Amino acid sequence: MKDALPLIWRRSKERYRLLGNRCQSCNQAYYPSRKICSKCRRASKLVPEEMPKKGKVISFTQVFSAPEGFENEAPYFLALIELDNGVIILSQIVDSPSERIVIGAPVKMVFRRVFEDGSQGAIAYGFKFKVE
Amino acid sequence: MFNGVGITGYGTYVPRMRIKIEEIARVWGKDGASLSKSLNIKEKTVAAYDEDSCTLAVEAARVACRNVDASKIGAVFVGSESPPYAVKPSSTVVAEALGSTPNMTAADLEFACKAGTAGIQSALAMVACGMIESGLAIGSDTAQGRPNDVLEFSSGSGAGAILVGKEKVIALVEATYSFSTDTPDFWRRSHAEFPKHAGRFTGKPAYFKHVAGAANRLFQELGTKAEDYDYAVFHQPNGQFPLKVGEQLGFEKEKVLPGMVTPLIGNTYSGATMIALCAVLDVAKPGQRILAVSYGSGAGSDAFSLSVTDEIENARQPVPVFEQIKDKEYVDYALYVKHRRKLKSL
Ligand SMILES: [Zn+2]
Numbered sequence: 508m509k510d511a512l513p514l515i516w517r518r519s520k521e522r523y524r525l526l527g528n529r530c531q532s533c534n535q536a537y538y539p540s541r542k543i544c545s546k547c548r549r550a551s552k553l554v555p556e557e558m559p560k561k562g563k564v565i566s567f568t569q570v571f572s573a574p575e576g577f578e579n580e581a582p583y584f585l586a587l588i589e590l591d592n593g594v595i596i597l598s599q600i601v602d603s604p605s606e607r608i609v610i611g612a613p614v615k616m617v618f619r620r621v622f623e624d625g626s627q628g629a630i631a632y633g634f635k636f637k638v639e
Numbered sequence: 640m641f642n643g644v645g646i647t648g649y650g651t652y653v654p655r656m657r658i659k660i661e662e663i664a665r666v667w668g669k670d671g672a673s674l675s676k677s678l679n680i681k682e683k684t685v686a687a688y689d690e691d692s693c694t695l696a697v698e699a700a701r702v703a704c705r706n707v708d709a710s711k712i713g714a715v716f717v718g719s720e721s722p723p724y725a726v727k728p729s730s731t732v733v734a735e736a737l738g739s740t741p742n743m744t745a746a747d748l749e750f751a752c753k754a755g756t757a758g759i760q761s762a763l764a765m766v767a768c769g770m771i772e773s774g775l776a777i778g779s780d781t782a783q784g785r786p787n788d789v790l791e792f793s794s795g796s797g798a799g800a801i802l803v804g805k806e807k808v809i810a811l812v813e814a815t816y817s818f819s820t821d822t823p824d825f826w827r828r829s830h831a832e833f834p835k836h837a838g839r840f841t842g843k844p845a846y847f848k849h850v851a852g853a854a855n856r857l858f859q860e861l862g863t864k865a866e867d868y869d870y871a872v873f874h875q876p877n878g879q880f881p882l883k884v885g886e887q888l889g890f891e892k893e894k895v896l897p898g899m900v901t902p903l904i905g906n907t908y909s910g911a912t913m914i915a916l917c918a919v920l921d922v923a924k925p926g927q928r929i930l931a932v933s934y935g936s937g938a939g940s941d942a943f944s945l946s947v948t949d950e951i952e953n954a955r956q957p958v959p960v961f962e963q964i965k966d967k968e969y970v971d972y973a974l975y976v977k978h979r980r981k982l983k984s985l
Contacts, residue, residue, distance in 0.1 A: 523697075523736040557738075579977070580688060601687065602655050604968070618697040618736060619689040630723055632694065632732060 522633025648802035650702025679878025683905025713771025718754025753935025773804030778909035785833035795905025799913025818852035825936030853940035865889035874934035875901035
């Protein structure tokens with residue numbers, strides 16, 4: 508991925524800490540954070556909030572043919588995870604025996620390398636999940 | 640020495656994958672059983688492809704700081720000899736992941752295997768003089784050994800984090816003393832991939848001289864002796880050295896064993912003394928005393944005299960070190976080579 512640095516930099520806080528936001532008008536939480544609340548529109552009052560670091564698998568798939576830059580990690584699991592506050596995110600599942608990766612499996616956030624800009628470039632860190 | 644300053648939190652992280660010493664020996668045509676026995680190491684941890692000393696440090700730091708307001712952490716020190724970048728600190732990544740930035744200081748420290756305890760000393764002094772409210776010291780490594788070198792049979796991956804402060808102290812630091820000399824027992828030149836070592840000279844004039852030197856200096860300054868301590872923690876380059884130096888200093892084996900993690904995870908370099916101390920904090924009772932002595936090649940040792948308080952019962956890490964170690968998955972040498980990126984083409 509060329510010119511990955513601006514993206515790595517801009518997204519580090521939300522990736523490190525699951526930093527999203529919540530609308531104070533309707534109480535809806537968002538990850539990634541939004542500039543306006545889709546329910547309240549002009550009445551939205553969004554403040555930063557860390558998402559819970561635990562949740563459960565609601566759907567998953569195993570990736571055998573990985574995109575460029577991730578070939579050495581294949582095969583790996585990608586899952587839709589419902590966090591404890593109801594927000595749904597997409598994440599890689601690591602460190603978990605495949606028989607335990609099932610719908611409903613409780614998962615917790617771990618901190619990993621998520622992307623490397625080649626061997627000389629910046630390293631992007633962030634969240635992945637593992638089955639508890 | 641520190642007027643009520645001490646350890647206020649701790650946490651460890653041990654990667655899930657393991658390789659048995661016998662499996663490494665199989666590849667190099669060595670007698671695994673006797674190697675394993677002479678090193679007193681059964682197996683070692685293998686960090687995953689997407690892990691490095693920085694991610695390990697973040698995991699340990701999160702456990703250590705789980706109950707504190709991260710914005711009160713005024714300093715983060717990460718000690719490692721396997722940093723992911725040659726230039727660019729891991730400590731700022733840890734601080735950002737905790738949420739401690741930006742009104743704080745951070746630095747990466749390097750002193751072979753004792754950079755973690757050097758961080759504890761810095762944090763203690765900064766808290767004691769009122770510069771910061773609390774400081775975090777981490778020792779973290781994904782230790783590398785050249786294929787077929789004796790280090791490959793012992794070098795593991797892991798991290799330990801110690802939070803230092805004045806409030807709700809779980810172990811008071813009575814004193815810390817160091818012992819340092821210029822000793823070329825182990826090194827890695829810039830741009831070199833693997834460390835080199837002075838073989839048989841890494842024992843007596845290096846490890847034993849400095850560990851005993853720091854411990855004896857601490858005994859002398861404090862007027863204490865081995866009998867005054869309930870636990871003794873020493874750096875663990877293998878499973879033999881800490882037992883031997885403990886015996887030389889007059890400690891019964893039973894006082895050294897509770898911190899002996901290297902037989903099960905290998906030498907985690909900067910993480911070793913930190914994880915071993917955390918394993919003791921998992922079980923130590925109020926009123927007990929701990930002696931902890933690190934060792935870093937090059938060479939030096941930091942000795943700490945700790946006194947456990949009643950607060951320990953409220954601050955033990957959720958999963959003790961020896962429980963964390965039980966969660967494991969064995970890999971063979973080929974997978975180990977892939978995950979640790981030992982293939983040149985990776
Ligand atoms: Zn809203």
